[in-house]
Amino acid sequence: MSVTTSDEALSDSYALETHGLIKRFGASTAVDGVDLRVPRGSAFGYLGPNGAGKTTLIRVLLGLTRADGGSMSLLGYSVPRHRDQALVRVGAIVDEPRFSGHLTGRQNLQILAAAREPEAPGRIDASLERVGLSHRANDRVSKYSMGMRQRLGVASCLLGDPQLLILDEPMNGLDPAGMQDMRAMIRSFVAEGRTVVLSSHLLDEIERTCDAVAIVDHGKVIRQGPIAELLAGTPLELQVECSTPPHALALLKETNLDAAISVNDGGLTLVFAANTNREVIAEVNRVLVEGGVSVYRLQADQASLESWFLEVTSRLGGPE
Ligand SMILES: Nc1ncnc2c1ncn2[C@@H]1O[C@H](COP(=O)(O)OP(=O)(O)OP(=O)(O)O)[C@@H](O)[C@H]1O
Ligand SMILES: [Mg+2]
Structure with a gap:
């Protein structure tokens, strides 16, 4: 004491x-x-x-x-x-x-x-x-x-x-x-x-x-x-527009990328853990292109503090 x-x-x-x-x-x-x-x-x-x-x-x-x-x-x-x-x-x-x-x-x-x-x-x-x-x-x-x-x-x-x-x-x-x-x-x-x-x-x-x-x-x-540290703690989301999304998914699954991958209409969405090095973006591009997939667009987003704030406050906002 x-x-x-x-x-x-x-x-x-x-x-x-x-x-x-x-x-x-x-x-x-x-x-x-x-x-x-x-x-x-x-x-x-x-x-x-x-x-x-x-x-x-x-x-x-x-x-x-x-x-x-x-x-x-x-x-x-x-x-x-x-x-x-x-x-x-x-x-x-x-x-x-x-x-x-x-x-x-x-x-x-x-x-x-x-x-x-x-x-x-x-x-x-x-x-x-x-x-x-x-x-x-x-x-x-x-x-x-x-x-x-x-x-x-x-x-x-x-x-x-x-x-x-x-x-x-x-x-x-x-x-x-x-x-x-x-x-x-x-x-x-x-x-x-x-x-x-x-x-x-x-x-x-x-x-x-x-x-x-x-x-x-x-x-x-x-x-x-x-604030900068909290932002660095948000996941990195990568949108990939490409040809043959199922094939792209199969190619990426063969690598040891640590990402949650989902297929959507025009391509894939990959979510990486916080603090992931942005070199993974180049790696994704390389794997797809070498595997014969056409990549039309890559867009990486770190969640804004705003979307993150809304997410954390509503996620915990269950019944009292
Ligand atoms: N004197 C009081 N008696 C009973 N409940 C209270 C009292 N004061 C606050 N509360 C309750 O405590 C909770 C927190 O209220 P508080 O006023 O601290 O929130 P706040 O974050 O300042 O909100 P706001 O952004 O609206 O100002 C609320 O559920 C409110 O109803
Ligand atoms: Mg108040």
């Missing part, structure tokens, strides 16, 4: 770590044995369809609801035991950021800053500037667009000079330009050495914004790692 004292947060530890985290609502399990390791100074996406348990995980991390099992740490502090120390350097938005509409953006930040450390009020101007809201800071929040509220939410996160930002669906309600701004803002936080954990159901946004991802479905993390 590790014993952590209040000022003993380890600088080389993960920004966020969970082990076997569980949260149940009655008979259903919204967070089901989640293990996460988020390296410091990275953008990490928690990606899953609606109802996958993203918001619930964030609520558990922040202590807004209690875990039913497992353990977790934020910035090296074990929580809930040392939650107060950890949260000093955490900025978070859960669901939609909520503000008082009859107050201005700046007044809302003043109230939030007053509840934080003594340095927080001095960070208000820089935070507004950072999210591009300085020129609207003295307007009432009720007049803000959705995108401006999201920005104000990020500004409120910055009041504590956070080492870790946890953003629940930060792209929600943003138009394409707003999404681009949010993405650039997130990357600029990472460039400063901060860690950003964001949840999303938008694969495309995660792919563009994050260094690593955990894919979650029905409360369970089904894959986790650097």
Whole structure:
């Protein structure tokens, strides 16, 4: 058992770590044995369809609801035991950021800053500037667009000079330009050495914004790692258009190619294991041509993260 004292947060530890985290609502399990390791100074996406348990995980991390099992740490502090120390350097938005509409953006930040450390009020101007809201800071929040509220939410996160930002669906309600701004803002936080954990159901946004991802479905993390590594783990599919598909199949079966082969109208489909060297494509071509088969077209596809995401989430999406 590790014993952590209040000022003993380890600088080389993960920004966020969970082990076997569980949260149940009655008979259903919204967070089901989640293990996460988020390296410091990275953008990490928690990606899953609606109802996958993203918001619930964030609520558990922040202590807004209690875990039913497992353990977790934020910035090296074990929580809930040392939650107060950890949260000093955490900025978070859960669901939609909520503000008082009859107050201005700046007044809302003043109230939030007053509840934080003594340095927080001095960070208000820089935070507004950072999210591009300085020129609207003295307007009432009720007049803000959705995108401006999201920005104000990020500004409120910055009041504590956070080492870790946890953003629940930060792209929600943003138009394409707003999404681009949010993405650039997130990357600029990472460039400063901060860690950003964001949840999303938008694969495309995660792919563009994050260094690593955990894919979650029905409360369970089904894959986790650097995006490039996850993509390398997808099968290689080769479409072959050729004459005499049955003959082509027979020729390929005589070789020791490690592929699942099926015959279709105009040719064959071969599926190779992940990490297969693309030399196999040339090998297939050679075997067929030398065996007297005319090859009209060869097309190799690595599944896109999108098709793979849809496949893994729906494959596991059986009855609850
Ligand atoms: N307070 C609650 N009481 C009962 N069930 C809940 C509660 N909060 C969430 N759930 C259930 O937990 C599951 C996960 O919900 P959660 O809001 O965490 O999903 P999500 O991934 O954030 O979804 P979305 O993309 O729609 O925001 C859902 O089945 C939901 O109905
Ligand atoms: Mg949610």
